[in-house]
Amino acid sequence: MTYNHRIQYYETDKMAVVHHSNYIRWFEEARIAFLESIGINFSEWEKQGFSSPVVSLGCRYLRPMLFGETASIQILVRSLTAAKLEFEYQVTNPDGVLCCTGTSTHCFCGSSGQPVLLKRENPSDWNLLKAAEEPLPV
Amino acid sequence: MTYNHRIQYYETDKMAVVHHSNYIRWFEEARIAFLESIGINFSEWEKQGFSSPVVSLGCRYLRPMLFGETASIQILVRSLTAAKLEFEYQVTNPDGVLCCTGTSTHCFCGSSGQPVLLKRENPSDWNLLKAAEEPLPV
Amino acid sequence: MTYNHRIQYYETDKMAVVHHSNYIRWFEEARIAFLESIGINFSEWEKQGFSSPVVSLGCRYLRPMLFGETASIQILVRSLTAAKLEFEYQVTNPDGVLCCTGTSTHCFCGSSGQPVLLKRENPSDWNLLKAAEEPLPV
Amino acid sequence: MTYNHRIQYYETDKMAVVHHSNYIRWFEEARIAFLESIGINFSEWEKQGFSSPVVSLGCRYLRPMLFGETASIQILVRSLTAAKLEFEYQVTNPDGVLCCTGTSTHCFCGSSGQPVLLKRENPSDWNLLKAAEEPLPV
Numbered sequence A, B, C, D: 001m002t003y004n005h006r007i008q009y010y011e012t013d014k015m016a017v018v019h020h021s022n023y024i025r026w027f028e029e030a031r032i033a034f035l036e037s038i039g040i041n042f043s044e045w046e047k048q049g050f051s052s053p054v055v056s057l058g059c060r061y062l063r064p065m066l067f068g069e070t071a072s073i074q075i076l077v078r079s080l081t082a083a084k085l086e087f088e089y090q091v092t093n094p095d096g097v098l099c100c101t102g103t104s105t106h107c108f109c110g111s112s113g114q115p116v117l118l119k120r121e122n123p124s125d126w127n128l129l130k131a132a133e134e135p136l137p138v
Helices: A021-037 A042-047 A123-132 B021-037 B042-047 B123-132 C021-037 C042-047 C123-132 D021-037 D042-047 D123-132
Strands: A002-006 A054-061 A070-080 A084-092 A098-107 B002-006 B054-061 B070-080 B084-092 B098-107 C002-006 C054-061 C070-080 C084-092 C098-107 D002-006 D054-061 D070-080 D084-092 D098-107
Touching (some): A002 A021, A021 A054, A021 A070, A021 A084, A021 A098, A021 D021, B021 B054, B021 B098, B021 C021, C002 C021, C021 C042, C021 C070, C021 C084, C021 C098, C070 C123, D002 D021, D021 D042, D021 D054, D070 D123
Antiparallel strands (some): A054 A098, A054 D054, A070 A084, A084 A098, B002 B070, B054 B098, B070 B084, C002 C070, C070 C084, C084 C098, D002 D070, D054 D098, D070 D084
């Protein structure tokens, strides 16, 4: 899926480019939209006591992005196990130039914060994610 | 009380000055520190089910502030009634020049979000705030 | 004009509602989109050395807003003089309930930061804004 | 060096913990303070036309952090070459428990954004950084 984010003035810094912390926020925007696009409602997860906290992040900044540009964030599920979910992100500018790449890894937690297996607790959503998985070619 | 905030790079925008939304956040930092300075622990309030949401804000921007400067935020209680609390803020730069002034008004809410009278629910903290009140001279 | 903003997870705080500072950022998003809608490109202004800093802000918070909701921000020009521009904002939730109202006042600055008269420096953009003005009925 | 950051209310999200994007901002706070502690003024770099943009980031989230806690961010220079600088971060809570680890890699740019060798352009600051380098034991 490709998620579009219009870059806001308040996302720039005194180098006149997007501050690097904002890409991490766009990844979150893209995740929520991606889950929705495959039929998973994140707010519904939270009502059921689920959460899916970030356990690790990686980000490479290739080119600065500017106020007023629309960032296109391509997101995919790189891997899913019973307990862990990994996303990949590619951010391009309006000229199609790759500006940033990233990954995020997530675990699944239950209502008291304990780790749970999504596959067991919510097999239907796990199946939706599994169907979307695009593993790296061996 | 005067609360000091070191201005961070991520608080600037492409005009190379502090983005105006950040002053609102510094007001919050100053409030928490002020409450603590008169013996009120905001986290304790939350544990007891109290909250004190912002119901209105005003802000005047007089001069830009810069990365690396320390902003001095003078905060005082301008008025306190049984149900409403008003703070005033004056932000000066390291040269003592006034850069921003503001006000915020807060109500008090109970554990289910309903408005409550702080004076009745928590008279000791209400008294601490009342003792700090600095009403405008008539 | 009505500008829509999808509320993001990172805009919430531990009260599980939108943090009050974010509305100030949405006002900015709405301004940029509004200017664009009447034919003014803010980035173009900046290239010409113009800026239009916020000189004052006011905000009233009526009801909390939630993650996942789309905030509708109605924006209009309340007044325009040769040197000063005032916007008004009304933020409603998806049920059409008014959650927040605000105002912002802006001056105009030239390339070295000095105040300028937009009417003299850029009469065509001043006219575009003037045509959009909706003064309060007397 | 250990840099302390008091966790603010506006840094929390609806999970009632610090939003993960804020750690990236604390890393920046720690970097600026670290450079200052070894005699490098970041604002001075910018006046001379230098910058040191982030080219990559990594972050592992081990435990959530809470409003009101002070985060202790231990920062060190893991490696420095003529063209590249790598920092490492360890964030602990007030009980000394490790909550987050991270790395950031930076290049050096000149006044028109082109990559430069810090060692050649500013040998004295390069030497200050080199003296602080703590390479991993082989």
